[in-house]
Amino acid sequence: MAVSSLPCIQSLRAPFKVSSFLSAGVCGGFSKKKKINAIVFASWRKLEKEVYLQSKVDSLLDGIKWDDKGLAVAIAQNVDTGAILMQGFINRDALATTITSRKATFFSRSRAALWTKGETSKNFINVHDIFVDCDRDSIIYLGKPDGPTCHTGSETCYFTSISDLLKEQEVEQNNLALTTLYSLESTISQRESELAGQNGKPSWTKRLLLDENLLCSKIREEADELCRTLEEKEDSSRTASEMADVIYHAMVLLRLKDVKIENVVEVLRQRFSQSGIEEKQSRVTTQS
Template identity: 65%
Template sequence: MTSSAVSIMAHSARSLPGVVAIDHKVETSLDSVKWDSNGLAVAIAQNVDTGAILMQGFANKEALAATISTRKATFYSHSRSSLWTKGETSVNFINVHDIFLDCDHDSAIYLGKPDGPTCHTGAETYYFSSIYDALQGSKPNQDRQVVITLYSLEDTINRHKEEIVTEGSGKTSWTIKLLLDNHLLCSKICEEAGELVQTLHGNEDKTRAASEMADLLYHAMVLLSVMDVKMEEVLEVLRKRFSQSGIVEKASRKKS
């Protein structure tokens, strides 16, 4: 589904169903979707970099067509009986990079990059209320992300960083020691990189390589925390390089 194959004319994403003109190629693709009895399918918005589920809604054929055309996550609103684009009021659009249908073609994922908080509460995602936390008596925390393993590690490192600010350096842990000592941190990164390389030179088994890579990644993420760099920023750089050859990308870095 490329933008060149799309032509939605004359009306915005807020138009009433039935008034959006859809390109023939897009029409054919949308006909493969198994719409329910109300002409709807589940549409899930997911952060292209973090993997976090941002929100879930419903889309009809016109909403999905509008999303393809505008590359802004668009849904069908039951309460308004019309299409609505996420961010049309708050300006926190979800900029869609790709759209995936499940194997049954009855739900879609809008894989995109949000311009700001997705939830009206100011949270990054609608989903910040953990049932397991509630069972343990914890209150919902809208600053909490729906995290994959990488972001859970980043969150743990940053919580240690906050402990230094709130409690001073009296509380000790390996992460805190690294956060407080740049020389130690840098030497450990060099050490772990060397040990990872040695797994190849020494023809060691893959579990050893995975273990050394985990050590290197952890220490590198502590460095990122020291420098206030988020993993999301790193992954965004990687994503932007996908469409370039390595030679072209490297040459562009020398010019900037």
């Protein structure tokens, strides 16, 4: 496919604004001739950039090892949580479309047509970057979904666990493929609805959820213990353990405030995509 317009390519990570060149034409302080020259120059620069980018994209698409049907595998992954949202196939057009639109686009093998995830549901997957594997036949769309990805309404398409299917008892087959932090988050939520643990007593998590004073004193204590592993030059394994304590107790507080760990990670991403750590520095400077 000829990719006719590529203004967004460089903005996958750092926004590249062709319009900033063109806007020079409407600024004051230029003679008419200078204005025309500026517009011609800007248009020429824009064209030059587009031709350059076009050749880069063509070369990139040529470099993918398309299979005998002209396809490669594409995996959409949530940039904040790491959750694998869905997997589909792409052809050359689908990848080119994703590069330009930054909406995850696939090739439907059954319909033999391109389709952009979200074109019906509006739950697009906004692609922040694309990664190619070492064999150049598999790619990751790393991005942020606007809503649940699966057509069933589930957050991701992977909600059936084989270990559940192999259990002797029938179990509810709605068990998202969660990585550790998100699995812990889910466990903390479950504890909230439990009256008591197996031994008849409430679980430690439940006790923390019921007692804000206990919870806050634990968070302050664990943060202090984490610091002391540095101040008192304790083993690194102790640091890992104390950091785990900080995260776990703070996640119980998040549950009480109905904040998802995904929201927190999103804050971190937004901070450092706005030259984040420096943004933090400026906030601290203002505060102090």
